[in-house]
Amino acid sequence: MADWHDYLDKASAFHGHLCSGQVLGIRMCLKGLSLLGLSPDDNLRDLMIFLETDRCMADAAIVVTGVTAGRRRLKFKDYGKAAMSFLDLATDRAVRVAANSEPHPGHDLKDVVGFWEAYSDDQILSWQNIRITIPPEDRPGRPLRRVPCQQCGEDVLDGRDAEIDGRVLCKACAGQAYYTSA
Ligand SMILES: [Zn+2]
Ligand SMILES: [Zn+2]
Structure with a gap:
């Protein structure tokens, strides 16, 4: 023990x-x-x-x-x-x-x-x-999904992407960014 x-x-x-x-x-x-x-x-x-x-x-x-x-x-x-x-x-x-x-x-x-x-x-x-x-999609192991964001081009893993008006977007481009441009 x-x-x-x-x-x-x-x-x-x-x-x-x-x-x-x-x-x-x-x-x-x-x-x-x-x-x-x-x-x-x-x-x-x-x-x-x-x-x-x-x-x-x-x-x-x-x-x-x-x-x-x-x-x-x-x-x-x-x-x-x-x-x-x-x-x-x-x-x-x-x-x-x-x-x-x-x-x-x-x-x-x-x-x-x-x-x-x-x-x-x-x-x-x-x-x-x-x-x-x-x-x-949240379990340890290999990513089940990987897609490029159709706005910024960065890859998004594990189903964190969202489809907005027919476009696959990352959370930031979908308006959920924790940051703003400086
Ligand atoms: Zn402490
Ligand atoms: Zn993006």
Whole structure:
């Protein structure tokens, strides 16, 4: 059984500091994995993680599981919540783990490890079995579709294109750009 203390050095180094987010992220991952019958030492190539935060604990999740964005297995669902879900594609089982709103230590907490050691998992975390449906075009593996945008000419993979007035367009050309020209 993995112990959260084992990951503190690695998480701190990757993230840049030791913080409550690292502790909680590590403990959430170990809890999620164990609920799925997995451990960080297993081959986790069928694991997908859905991060409901883009803050500190997101980095801990990457360190503990080795799951990265470049293999389509790390998804950001920015709900601004201290929570993450774990999906085992091999079994289709999924579990969501969230941090309870209390305790809520300040940013100037000196003894991060000591503070969190006082709490058991069920005091600081909540979890539930869930179902996550992954459309074929969102699954890890080779792209199912690749089309050039008929306006900008850039290739669009994985069905992210849209047909507008009979033209196949990327999201940006379809008016959904997150940027504007400068
Ligand atoms: Zn942090
Ligand atoms: Zn385009």
